[in-house]
Amino acid sequence: xxxxxxxxxxxxxxxxxxxxxxIAAVAQDSQGARKLGRFKWGLVPNWAKDTSGSARCINARxxxxxxxxxxxxxxxxxxxxxxMDGFYEWQTIGVTASSPPKPKQPVYxxxxxxxxxxxxxxxxxxxxRSLGDSAPWLHSCCVITTQANDTMSxxxxxxxxxxxxxxxxxxxxxGGGSHVATPIERxxxxxxxxxxxxxxxxxxxxGVNAVRxxxxxxxxxxxxxx
Numbered sequence: 001x002x003x004x005x006x007x008x009x010x011x012x013x014x015x016x017x018x019x020x021x022x023i024a025a026v027a028q029d030s031q032g033a034r035k036l037g038r039f040k041w042g043l044v045p046n047w048a049k050d051t052s053g054s055a056r057c058i059n060a061r062x063x064x065x066x067x068x069x070x071x072x073x074x075x076x077x078x079x080x081x082x083x084m085d086g087f088y089e090w091q092t093i094g095v096t097a098s099s100p101p102k103p104k105q106p107v108y109x110x111x112x113x114x115x116x117x118x119x120x121x122x123x124x125x126x127x128x129r130s131l132g133d134s135a136p137w138l139h140s141c142c143v144i145t146t147q148a149n150d151t152m153s154x155x156x157x158x159x160x161x162x163x164x165x166x167x168x169x170x171x172x173x174x175g176g177g178s179h180v181a182t183p184i185e186r187x188x189x190x191x192x193x194x195x196x197x198x199x200x201x202x203x204x205x206x207g208v209n210a211v212r213x214x215x216x217x218x219x220x221x222x223x224x225x226x
Contacts, residue, residue, distance in 0.1 A: 010038070015218045017041065018211045019055045025141050027080040027123055032177025039080070039141035044126040045070045051126070054140060060122060062146040062161060062191035066184075071142070074122035076184060077174050080141055081163060082119045086110030086219065088208055089201075091155045093224065107155050108204045108219045112197065120144045120161035120171055120191065149193035155201055162194040 011024055022038045029035055042054030047069075060071045090104035111117055121143050127135040145158045152159040163171055167190055175181035202221040207213045 013216070014214065015216060016208055016211060016214045019058045023082065023141070025080040025082045025121055025123065026172065027078065028172045028174050028176060028179070030176045032175070032179040034172060037139060039123055039139045041142070042140060043070060043074070043122060043124050043142040044138060044140045045073070045124050046126050048126055050128070051138065051140075057140075057142050059145045059158075060142045061158075062144050065122070065144060065191070066188075071122055074124050075187065076181070078123045078125075079171055079174055079187070080121045080123045081168060081172060082121045082141065082143060084117050084119060086117065087119075087160060088204075089152070089156045091203075103206070105224065106204050106206055106208045107201045108208075108221075109152070109155075109159075109199050109201050110219075112200045117160075118163045118165070118168060120163050144191060146191055146193050149199075150196040151199050151201065152193075159193060161191050162198065163190065 014021070014023075017023060020040055020042045023041050024036055025039045026034055026036050040051075040054060041058055043057040043060070044051050044054050045057075053070075057070050060068065065071045066075055086108050089107050089109060091107050093105050121141045123139060123141040126138045126140065129135070144161045146161050148155070148157050148159045170182045170186055171190055173179055173182045202219075203224055204219055205217065205222060208218045
């Protein structure tokens with residue numbers, strides 16, 4: 001992962017991020033330096049023949065991440081933090097046995113205290129080996145999910161692993177330079193649901209259902225029926 005001085009100029013507010021989009025993430029390189037990089041959202045393991053499976057690897061379940069071939073080699077050596085203001089989930093509201101099916105309502109989930117979320121992720125580097133050593137590297141990432149906490153469970157049975165500031169160093173520290181890598185036992189301890197009081201879910205417009213829509217109004221809270 002190479003440093004990019006122009007990186008901050010390349011990122012703009014994005015209110016509707018679909019899979020395979022290039023997103024920002026922080027990772028630690030082999031010398032122990034922390035760097036902000038651009039990653040394709042949808043992990044491509046280094047052994048993949050091509051990138052066609054990327055969209056299926058946007059999330060990794062914490063319970064099986066050490067077992068799945070796509071993710072297990074990244075856990076000890078390629079962890080990252082994905083910064084974001086919030087994320088969307090979709091909730092089914094007001095459905096009974098006799099009612100007709102209703103579209104799911106988008107919910108924007110953010111921090112109660114207004115600070116950005118630091119979401120645990122994994123990353124990998126891949127290149128097309130058929131092109132030889134001159135082929136460019138593709139850096140990609142995924143979000144680690146865990147079981148929903150009490151705040152999220154009425155909306156969805158899963159949620160991203162949200163890291164608090166005091167845990168960032170442990171998560172990012174994969175060794176390198178003078179750093180000693182965080183033990184895997186500690187990493188497993190971090191992949192747990194966030195305290196329910198940290199997050200607040202807000203109903204938002206169904207405009208987010210269309211990827212072409214990308215503006216601040218998408219995260220503006222609404223009352224159901226608006």
